[in-house]
């Protein structure tokens with residue numbers, strides 16, 4: 001049985017606030033579900049978009065959430081004001097390293113180029129065995145279908161090994177992510 005106190009989860013997600021309510025609902029639900037299993041969640045430390053929704057939900061439901069935010073974003077006052085454990089790092093590269101350090105599971109919620117880049121780096125590191133944790137995609141509103149199709153093409157065209165899709169799980173709903181963690 002997994003000791004949930006030990007489980008370290010990283011969540012990559014959008015900074016944009018101008019998105020469909022379904023994405024906010026999914027981030028809020030995931031925050032509530034992860035709070036209930038008492039794991040530690042690390043994220044980019046922002047207050048806007050899905051980052052803010054996830055952090056607000058975890059704070060509301062008594063979860064453990066840590067932010068890793070580069071100094072230049074603090075200067076722009078982008079950090080979440082109520083996340084108690086906020087780590088200020090020098091660069092965005094240091095933030096990405098910290099987010100994957102000792103991470104058991106990295107989850108990509110919907111997001112823009114920042115989220116895509118973070119998730120693809122984690123996948124690349126997993127392929128190189130530099131990251132040993134799990135990877136999950138929360139496919140709210142089928143947002144990630146084109147990326148999944150692209151990865152399938154990379155496999156079918158032999159740019160990636162035939163068993164590469166074992167490296168990630170795709171979940172349509174937050175509850176399905178929780179079920180996979182608990183199984």
Ligand SMILES: Nc1ncnc2c1ncn2[C@@H]1O[C@H](COP(=O)(O)O)[C@@H](O)[C@H]1O
Pocket residue numbers: 012013014015016044045046047048073078079092110111112113114115116
């Ligand atoms: N306003 C922001 N606060 C914190 N982090 C931000 C912000 N804007 C971009 N970022 C960085 O990008 C990802 C999310 O990027 P998306 O392009 O919105 O998916 C976030 O983790 C930060 O690295």
